[in-house]
Amino acid sequence: MKLNTKSRYAVMALADMAVFSSNNAVSLRDISLRQGISLLYLEQIFLRLKKNNIVKSVRGINGGYILVKSPKELKISDILLALDQKVKTIGCKKDSKKSCNGKSTKCITHNFWDELDIHINSFFENKKLSDLLKNREARI
Amino acid sequence: MKLNTKSRYAVMALADMAVFSSNNAVSLRDISLRQGISLLYLEQIFLRLKKNNIVKSVRGINGGYILVKSPKELKISDILLALDQKVKTIGCKKDSKKSCNGKSTKCITHNFWDELDIHINSFFENKKLSDLLKNREARI
DNA sequence: AAAAACTTGACTATTTTAGTCGGGTATATA
DNA sequence: TATATACCCGACTAAAATAGTCAAGTTTTT
Ligand code: FES
Ligand code: FES
Numbered sequence: 264m265k266l267n268t269k270s271r272y273a274v275m276a277l278a279d280m281a282v283f284s285s286n287n288a289v290s291l292r293d294i295s296l297r298q299g300i301s302l303l304y305l306e307q308i309f310l311r312l313k314k315n316n317i318v319k320s321v322r323g324i325n326g327g328y329i330l331v332k333s334p335k336e337l338k339i340s341d342i343l344l345a346l347d348q349k350v351k352t353i354g355c356k357k358d359s360k361k362s363c364n365g366k367s368t369k370c371i372t373h374n375f376w377d378e379l380d381i382h383i384n385s386f387f388e389n390k391k392l393s394d395l396l397k398n399r400e401a402r403i
Numbered sequence: 404m405k406l407n408t409k410s411r412y413a414v415m416a417l418a419d420m421a422v423f424s425s426n427n428a429v430s431l432r433d434i435s436l437r438q439g440i441s442l443l444y445l446e447q448i449f450l451r452l453k454k455n456n457i458v459k460s461v462r463g464i465n466g467g468y469i470l471v472k473s474p475k476e477l478k479i480s481d482i483l484l485a486l487d488q489k490v491k492t493i494g495c496k497k498d499s500k501k502s503c504n505g506k507s508t509k510c511i512t513h514n515f516w517d518e519l520d521i522h523i524n525s526f527f528e529n530k531k532l533s534d535l536l537k538n539r540e541a542r543i
Numbered sequence: 544a545a546a547a548a549c550t551t552g553a554c555t556a557t558t559t560t561a562g563t564c565g566g567g568t569a570t571a572t573a
Numbered sequence: 574t575a576t577a578t579a580c581c582c583g584a585c586t587a588a589a590a591t592a593g594t595c596a597a598g599t600t601t602t603t
Contacts, residue, residue: 264523266404266492268592271503271512278511290548298510304593310550323601324547350404353411363411370438371418372411375535382526383404386519395515408561430579444562450581463570464578 270348272300273308277317277342278395281334288320288327308346315345334396340387350383410488412440413448417457417482418535421474428460428467448486455485474536480527490523492516 279298280289291309295302309328312318317337318328330337343350353376355363363370419438420429431449435442449468452458457477458468470477483490493516495503503510 264404264406264488264490264492266516267590271493271516274515275510275512282511288548292548301593303595306549306551307593313549320549321601322547322549322599324603326548326601328549348404353406370415371422372415372535375414375530376406376411379526383523386522390515395512407559428579432579441562443564446580446582447562453581460580461570462568462578462580463572464576465571466569466579468580 267346267348269308270343270346272298272304273312273342273346274339274392274395276300276305276308277312277330277337277392280318280328280330281392281396284330288325288329290325290327293327311347312342312345315341317342317345330392334393335391337392338388339390339392340384342392343387350380350387404492407486407488409448410483410486412438412444413452413482413486414479414532414535416440416445416448417452417470417477417532420458420468420470421532421536424470428465428469430467433467451487452482452485455481457482457485470532474533475531477532478528479530479532480524482532483527490520490527492519492523 275298276294279294283289283293283297291302291305294300295305309318309320313320313328316331319331320326320328353363355370355373355376363373415438416434419434423429423433423437431442431445434440435445449458449460453460453468456471459471460466460468493503495510495513495516503513
């Protein structure tokens, strides 16, 4: 039950932006240096954040990325969604007629996993990027 | 953010036992047939359930496994623990002095992931095996 | 022009996962 | 006591996912 590093770094990088954006674009190079994340990897991550309209880019010198929404409005669930990090704790598709064991009826545990997904998703839905910045004693 | 099949099958198999145990031991063969889980795989899973005192075994003909606790008392978190399925959504160790990025201070997102772990764990802590059996329209 | 910084797809090494295999041991029953 | 059933256990492996790199751009500011 782990979260992948792409999602983790994405949240980390966006939190960094929220702290350091002083109206100008924040370059990936800066985020990379401050947070110790590979620049190459960040590029890959921000590509998807951009495609999903979490950030917008400014090209050229002094370019970088800008948050589309304010940290107060940006839900963590939006970030994870952008990285395909769906919270589907098991493989059984809700809509599909097929159950996890290949039978036509739902298995004995199906509803339980559904509840779990809902439980986790509600956490991400209710957290905003700005929530991460509160009470941080040790920033960076 | 997926749960591995070992944990999933473990919960499934134990739920099956809770339904079909009529005081006698339940054989893995029966569980395998009812739930469509590989017998070989089940053996591996039950080995760990036994080591962690979730089930006890009865050898020989008419043997099988028996739940140590009643379904009402068996927490899902106990089952996951038996399979090393710790809910550590990210790799950063709580106790270790080292942060996720190799620096000595905790990163900006650390507390957030801690909260997430607590949120998920509380779900598993509060659910008992018997909870899975309620309201099941489609059993098996 | 030149440098900073974003753009994009492809590629790869490593790790994890899911599941199998082989060769046991214990015990109830015929 | 033979035998079938069912637990016991470590080692093994194929396939998938992950984490990250590389190469070769394009755009914009100074
Ligand atoms: S049928 Fe959906 S989890 Fe088993
Ligand atoms: S320091 Fe613990 S998650 Fe980054």
